[in-house]
Ligand SMILES: O=C(CO)COP(=O)(O)O
Ligand SMILES: O=C[C@H](O)COP(=O)(O)O
């Protein structure tokens with residue numbers, strides 16, 4: 001069993017200058033696809049489940065499935081992470097079900113759509129950090145609200161995300177505030193807002209610095225060199241997947257995602273966790289459409305789920321190679337949660353700052 005914490009994995013990634021894609025899963029096929037891809041290139045894994053995934057698959061099913069994946073691939077270090085926890089209780093119940101890492105997304109209120117104020121975010125995130133660290137689990141926080149710098153709109157495409165118009169300030173994480181946030185919450189990883197949004201429709205053109213603000217990543221990393229940064233909404237929505245989807249009978253209007261080159265740039269500036277769901281969704285659905293479109297009489301689910309897994313595995317493998325994750329799994333020696341808890345209690349894992357002021 002090689003279930004490890006997000007903190008251990010991202011510390012390793014920072015030490016060796018690579019990034020780790022965090023893939024969302026909802027079912028067995030997606031779990032198998034991620035692990036097969038990882039095993040084929042010796043990559044450590046972050047599997048994440050959203051609240052929606054927990055409701056869809058059931059916590060017991062998810063927990064046992066991760067346990068099974070870890071048993072099938074004992075040599076692949078595996079982080080089980082809660083994506084976009086909306087409340088302290090959601091994070092606590094995830095840890096109870098064996099998640100080794102949770103995201104407390106206090107940038108939004110518990111409804112998952114109303115932007116929250118800074119004090120609220122600090123309070124709930126700190127409370128989850130205290131609870132999680134007692135048992136050695138890791139915490140990702142979020143500062144700034146995800147949404148489009150092109151339109152100013154928040155994004156609620158998949159049930160989590162701000163509704164309506166947001167100010168430019170809300171859409172970009174303030175680097176000085178990020179420093180204060182990390183000092184006050186002691187999060188292990190920080191999700192930042194810099195123009196990405198969830199789903200397929202991120203940009204109406206190939207993004208430049210005006211709509212994908214990589215300079216914000218650089219400035220936050222300069223102030224917080226020891227903090228692991230997280231890019232949400234980081235599917236690349238590659239043209240070949242859009243074309244495959246449409247060729248199989250889908251209807252997806254032309255769109256742009258986050259170019260892999262921009263993510264690679266981010267990895268040079270402290271980005272360690274890169275969240276990807278949409279690319280896998282498109283790849284699987286294109287494959288399923290392809291099979292069912294060609295074989296109208298087909299009714300064996302394996303006949304379309306197997307190609308869907310193949311398509312998802314290919315996307316995952318490519319990201320492991322592009323982000324430098326490939327080849328790292330066998331270098332990681334799992335640290336048990338009990339040992340992580342001791343390290344937190346001793347202060348050994350407290351945040352590091354570039355300036356002394358923030359640390360005081
Ligand atoms: O950020 C994500 C999950 O938290 C997923 O982002 P995408 O929709 O770009 O895949
Ligand atoms: O946060 C966004 C992820 O893509 C998960 O989406 P979901 O809430 O529909 O499972």
Ligand SMILES: [Zn+2]
Nearest residue numbers: 105107142146
């Ligand atoms: Zn969020």
Ligand SMILES: [Zn+2]
Nearest residue numbers: 198232233275
């Ligand atoms: Zn996200």
